[in-house]
Amino acid sequence: MSLTQLEYFVAVAESGSVTRAASRCAVSQPPLTRQIRALEDELCAQLFERGPRGMALTREGERLLVHARSVLALVRATPRVVRSG
Amino acid sequence: MSLTQLEYFVAVAESGSVTRAASRCAVSQPPLTRQIRALEDELCAQLFERGPRGMALTREGERLLVHARSVLALVRATPRVVRSG
DNA sequence: AAGACCAATACCGTTTGGGTATGCCTGCGG
DNA sequence: CCGCAGGCATACCCAAACGGTATTGGTCTT
Numbered sequence: 650m651s652l653t654q655l656e657y658f659v660a661v662a663e664s665g666s667v668t669r670a671a672s673r674c675a676v677s678q679p680p681l682t683r684q685i686r687a688l689e690d691e692l693c694a695q696l697f698e699r700g701p702r703g704m705a706l707t708r709e710g711e712r713l714l715v716h717a718r719s720v721l722a723l724v725r726a727t728p729r730v731v732r733s734g
Numbered sequence: 735m736s737l738t739q740l741e742y743f744v745a746v747a748e749s750g751s752v753t754r755a756a757s758r759c760a761v762s763q764p765p766l767t768r769q770i771r772a773l774e775d776e777l778c779a780q781l782f783e784r785g786p787r788g789m790a791l792t793r794e795g796e797r798l799l800v801h802a803r804s805v806l807a808l809v810r811a812t813p814r815v816v817r818s819g
Numbered sequence: 820a821a822g823a824c825c826a827a828t829a830c831c832g833t834t835t836g837g838g839t840a841t842g843c844c845t846g847c848g849g
Numbered sequence: 850c851c852g853c854a855g856g857c858a859t860a861c862c863c864a865a866a867c868g869g870t871a872t873t874g875g876t877c878t879t
Contacts, residue, residue: 650812652737653836668856680837682858694816699857701845709816716815720808723801727735730801731779731794738867752826765868767827784826786876821879828873835866842859849852 652724654688655717657681658696662714666703737809739773740802742766743781747799751788 660670661681671678689696696710706714745755746766756763774781781795791799 650737650809652735666856667858676836677838678857679839679859683836686858692813692816701856703856712819713812713816716808716812720805720812723805723808724735727798727801727805728777731777731798734797753824761867762869763826764828764870768867771827786825788825823878824876826873826875829871831869831871833866833868836864838861838863840860840862843857845854845856847852847854849850 650688650691652721654684655720657684658688659714659717659721661685661697661704662706662710665705735773735776737806739769740806742769743773744799744802744806746770746782746789747791747795750790 657670657674657680660673661667664670664673667681667685668678671681674681685696692709692713694709694713695707696713697704698707742755742759742765745758746752749755749758752766752770753763756766759766770781777794777798779794779798780792781798782789783792
């Protein structure tokens with residue numbers, strides 16, 4: 650699991666679509682699809698329900714979403730922490 | 735910043751030596767040296783004081799240590815969170 | 820003064836990651 | 850019923866990142 654995967658996952662979850670998440674992350678669609686699948690494989694969990702209209706979070710995906718946001722928030726706080734405690 | 739960098743950093747901080755941290759992380763010494771330096775560069779902070787006896791945390795390094803442990807603990811909890819909330 | 824220890828650097832091979840092009844499926848409009 | 854549009858998945862290629870081996874430089878010890 651990488652921080653990039655978590656960022657991609659949050660973007661897909663929030664936009665409901667790999668395609669929209671791709672432009673938001675400034676990458677193309679295939680890398681996102683791959684990283685999401687890799688994340689699902691590693692966690693042995695299906696995070697999204699694939700429908701013809703996009704991607705919808707599963708229960709497990711919803712749990713990961715709140716957790717991933719916490720992780721990313723902590724990571725983004727790192728520079729401040731290092732500087733000012 | 736990557737999770738690997740944080741793991742390497744914690745290992746070096748706890749062992750006080752890149753060489754010992756390397757065997758603990760099951761990698762060789764040069765990759766650790768490089769990742770630690772990359773982390774310092776990215777954070778624009780010196781994390782260790784280099785002495786002939788090894789590496790000692792600076793103030794900023796100590797702040798990063800507690801923070802990095804939090805991040806890694808959160809990440810390691812991910813599989814459980816996904817499964818059981 | 821020589822050897823030991825440790826971090827830093829050079830160089831190389833492998834792996835990972837992203838990009839382009841394309842295929843497949845589903846839903847919609849004629 | 851058929852073609853078209855939208856969206857995810859896959860194939861293939863190239864560049865960047867990562868780790869390993871070998872070596873250097875510097876300091877402490879004897």
